[in-house]
Amino acid sequence: MLPIKSNSGRSLSTKLLILIVLFIFFAEFVVLVPSIAKQRHDWFSMRIEEAYLASLALEGPRKEPLDEDTLRQLFSTANILGVTINNDDMRMLILAPEINPHGSPDIKQVFLEEQGPLSLIKNAWATMFSRGDRLIQATGAPRFASDQKVNIIVSQRALRNDMHAYAANILGLSLIISTLTAGLVYWALNRIIVRPVKNLTANITAFEADPESHGGILQPSDRKDELGAAEKSLAAMETSVLNLLNERRRLAALGAGISKISHDLRNILASAQLMSDRLSKSDDPSVRKLTPRLLSALDRAITLSRDTLTFGRMEPSALDKSNFSLSALVDEVLDDTAAIGIAAKNTISDELMIVADRTQLYRSLFNIARNSIEAMQPEPPNDTSTNSEEIVGELSFTAKAQEGFIQIIISDTGPGLPEHALQVLFEPFKGSRKPGGSGLGLAIASEVIRAHGGALKLKKSDNNGASFSISLPLSSA
Known part of the structure; x- marks a missing residue:
């Protein structure tokens, strides 16, 4: 049996595993892109809701007003630096951010209701790869007060850190899912497809090495799919090739024997032909009449011997x-x-x-x-009276x-x-x-x-x- 040359980097199993991992990661990346954008949008929406609820708490009856330090501590847990509530024509400042008077505030405006899907994705990934820290003013409407506008000022660094943590969690979960899915898919495909194909390859290689062995014929399985049909077709082809080779071998042995017999027979017939020529000169009319038939029979026998010897020797x-x-x-x-x-x-x-x-x-x-x-x-005509010109x-x-x-x-x-x-x-x-x-x-x-x-x-x-x-x-x- 000839050895099957295998290269772990080129084998069907390795290619299958690599392709499964790449395809799953590609699918996860396609899902991750809009997920990051949605996380950013939800991050802003959640803080707008929290700022609006805090404003309602401030407007309600209370014994003592909240001081500024307590208010800052309340919003700092949600990474909110400033809050403004716009209700009809009224504008209420709940919390003002601490801005360095010696530098530009450099505030970026974000309007949640005016952003489309592509814009959300673009801004989200821009935030993911941003540097430094700047203020972001996000404007949106609370869920239960669509007639009001809430402006919040947040830190870009806080938003970026939260998005990085979310992306890390998603990537970690994707890695676990990808590894588990790739392993299961690889195991299933290797068992259903790759292993039978390897068996077919091994059988073809073994049959090529010894095509005249009955033990080299593939024993098809009971599969009903395309691989099962391929196994049955290969087994039938190997059986046909084996039978053909056996028949050729028998014919070759027979031909060798016939060639030796034909060679000796030609010599015998040639001697008989020489003696028949003498019979054609006999004075007996009956002998002269039968001699042409005898010569014709000898000619056919010599021709048969010659054709038997020369058949099968023709090659391009x-x-x-x-x-x-x-x-x-x-x-x-x-x-x-x-x-x-x-x-x-x-x-x-x-x-x-x-x-x-x-x-x-x-x-x-x-x-x-x-x-x-x-x-x-x-x-040839027996009757000499027959018109030979007809x-x-x-x-x-x-x-x-x-x-x-x-x-x-x-x-x-x-x-x-x-x-x-x-x-x-x-x-x-x-x-x-x-x-x-x-x-x-x-x-x-x-x-x-x-x-x-x-x-x-x-x-x-x-x-x-x-x-x-x-x-x-x-x-x-």
Whole structure:
């Protein structure tokens, strides 16, 4: 099993924890901004209410008036330095602030009823980051006496200290909430998402190291969500890959054995072919009549052995590409596959050039043409009286260049492909048109075309014949 490289700073768990903490702190900051503004507004409102209640106490019946020192002590507990009550046209000074006569009072005016949300936030944070001490005159209406105006004079330092203490409490509480929430969210997400993803990653890494082991296949859980679906899909994919690898391994072993057998069989068939040539010169008419069939059977057996040996060796890196005329190559294919009763037609322009491996492309076109001719003329005529000039089928090649590709159409007028061959047409040993065929012709042709970066497809197949389409790049990089 390959080791999984992990970096604590880059792991999914670490990123998840950092993002949760950042998002929660961001949310707390968004809440803190208006909270500070509201605290400042409430601080002023509370002192206006206290000043108004004190003024009512002064106006009520009492045995002895309050002296100034007692009054200052009463308001000092609320950090109020001066109070003025405006009632209709009357103005009553309850407490005057102590102002240094040698300096400017520098009083800042604050009207609570005239401030909007943005103005409240702006002034609150300006107070939070202010320096020194100055007097602030706040004007507002008491809750139960909206027709009166109360002016209070307070210290900026006292207001700032109270806001700092409030912000510290909020930040401390936010830190506790953030830590607790982040921990719980992290634990839940790590258990629900991160840990299963780590298990998937570990399984993929282990399967990559040993894809032929049944123990490496993931055992999906009973989850019904997307991760459960991913586990089931991964398990199905690993099972398919394992089965495919096992099948390839068996085919490779089978191919190695068949290659050795085919090599020896070719030598035996070649010797038999030489002896069959002598039979064709026999004086016995029956022997001379059967010799062509024997030679044809030997030729098919030798071709099957050759195709079996060469199948599977085609790779893009093994191609020896050159620039040549496609029409000339097709002429060679038609000459080598010429058959009695089959009309050959090549309508490809002599000027159409292509860059490809000439030998391998010839091999591909030859296999397709030979299959088409065998379909139109499956067996040589037994009756020597049959007119050999009669045309029983036509094989045609056409081609055109478009959008950097060249499309070659190979058509015949045979009976079409059988139903059993359509589904496995390009699979070796499966897509034979007729009984006794190897099914390697089209498989080899398709492999050659794929190695060139193209595609071989069946264009049509019916009672009027079959047509194959080859798409190849005009040139190679």
